[in-house]
Amino acid sequence: xxxxxGDFNYDLACIIPPMKASSLLEHIGLLKKGExxxxxxxxxxxxxxxNVFVIGDAxxxxxxxxxxxxxxxxxxxxxxxxxxxxxKKVEEEYMQMVCYAMxxxxxxxxxxxxxxxxxxxxxxxxxxxxDNKRKETTAKRYEEWAKGLWRELFG
Amino acid sequence: xxxxSFIKACSTIAVASMIDPSVxxxxxxxxxxxxxxxxxxxxxxxxxxxxxxxxxxxHTNYIFFYPYASTPCYIINLGEEVKPVEVTLRNGKKYNWxxxxxxxxxxxxxxxxxAHQWSYPTKKYSFINYYPPEKPSEITKKAGIIQCCAxxxxxxxxEGAKVIDGPAEFPLASVVIQEEGGKFYAxxxxxxxxxxxxxxxxxxxLREAYGSTAKAKELVxxxxxxxxxxxxxxxxxx
Numbered sequence: 001x002x003x004x005x006g007d008f009n010y011d012l013a014c015i016i017p018p019m020k021a022s023s024l025l026e027h028i029g030l031l032k033k034g035e036x037x038x039x040x041x042x043x044x045x046x047x048x049x050x051n052v053f054v055i056g057d058a059x060x061x062x063x064x065x066x067x068x069x070x071x072x073x074x075x076x077x078x079x080x081x082x083x084x085x086x087x088k089k090v091e092e093e094y095m096q097m098v099c100y101a102m103x104x105x106x107x108x109x110x111x112x113x114x115x116x117x118x119x120x121x122x123x124x125x126x127x128x129x130x131d132n133k134r135k136e137t138t139a140k141r142y143e144e145w146a147k148g149l150w151r152e153l154f155g
Numbered sequence: 156x157x158x159x160s161f162i163k164a165c166s167t168i169a170v171a172s173m174i175d176p177s178v179x180x181x182x183x184x185x186x187x188x189x190x191x192x193x194x195x196x197x198x199x200x201x202x203x204x205x206x207x208x209x210x211x212x213x214h215t216n217y218i219f220f221y222p223y224a225s226t227p228c229y230i231i232n233l234g235e236e237v238k239p240v241e242v243t244l245r246n247g248k249k250y251n252w253x254x255x256x257x258x259x260x261x262x263x264x265x266x267x268x269x270a271h272q273w274s275y276p277t278k279k280y281s282f283i284n285y286y287p288p289e290k291p292s293e294i295t296k297k298a299g300i301i302q303c304c305a306x307x308x309x310x311x312x313x314e315g316a317k318v319i320d321g322p323a324e325f326p327l328a329s330v331v332i333q334e335e336g337g338k339f340y341a342x343x344x345x346x347x348x349x350x351x352x353x354x355x356x357x358x359x360x361l362r363e364a365y366g367s368t369a370k371a372k373e374l375v376x377x378x379x380x381x382x383x384x385x386x387x388x389x390x391x392x393x
Contacts, residue, residue, distance in 0.1 A: 094322065114320075137393070
């Protein structure tokens with residue numbers, strides 16, 4: 001394989017192409033030429049256009065570009081839209097990332113990061129917890145975690 | 156309070172006060188729409204005789220089903236007096252949680268349906284569990300809590316199961332337990348219950364387990380109480 005860093009031999013390669021937000025966002029004016037991600041208010045995921053929100057990989061965010069992050073952001077934005085329709089305000093939101101990884105056909109490990117907003121210093125403070133001992137019970141938790149996610153995503 | 160919510164609150168309190176006048180004074184003050192009376196159900200041991208205080212070993216997690224045949228609840232003797240507290244929800248609503256019951260006021264009961272994404276103890280697994288003082292969570296290092304291992308929602312059983320950490324928006328709903336002559340009765344649910352979401356999300360599972368949705372939704376008149384580890388195949392701690 002050849003790229004700008006040279007030639008590489010491999011038996012199994014995991015290739016991640018350069019990532020950026022969809023060009024659709026350029027067409028609608030949310031992304032300038034050369035920009036990779038859309039700037040959003042980190043607390044609301046609202047863009048510079050009022051009441052227009054961008055979540056998931058396309059947003060420039062403190063959260064990782066993961067499915068669970070997009071899901072959490074989506075829930076937050078739904079609450080904000082619902083509150084605005086009713087003329088209410090959404091209070092400070094707690095954001096949580098949970099990531100499970102199967103390390104064999106029966107065992108898993110997991111990591112969790114919570115983000116709380118420090119209103120004084122205007123920044124997010126992450127706190128991490130991990131369960132890095134491979135266990136069958138963690139694999140069962142993984143399944144329960146995923147079921148909860150799917151229930152909310154697909155009903 | 157508008158007319159509709161006033162009538163709803165009055166009818167709820169009226170039903171509760173027919174059960175026991177002491178409920179009236181205890182719940183009327185701040186329970187607008189937060190307490191729902193269900194069928195009064197006696198708590199029984201596995202052999203069918205009435206459950207007594209001595210049957211609840213301290214810091215042991217027991218399961219029973221109330222107010223519906225399929226909705227699991229936990230009853231725990233926390234070993235010390237648990238005082239009433241005011242529980243404040245994120246939306247600002249408040250209610251008075253009644254504290255523990257029994258001679259030491261140490262027995263508490265909550266819905267075992269996680270208020271986050273409704274994980275609940277099944278015959279196969281329980282991911283939401285009580286962690287006694289001598290067995291803290293490996294991940295959160297906390298003990299004396301109810302913790303759901305799916306997303307690490309943590310609740311404080313000494314404080315009306317209010318959320319102490321994690322993603323849950325609401326406390327666990329509390330089962331209002333009344334003691335009469337050494338016997339225990341469940342009389343209603345206080346707080347934000349998750350029953351509608353539970354029945355919506357687990358239609359298939361409940362049909363399989365109970366034969367039909369109607370059977371899963373049958374209101375109970377008595378509840379058998381047993382150790383969680385006897386009901387669940389694998390209690391999963393984390």
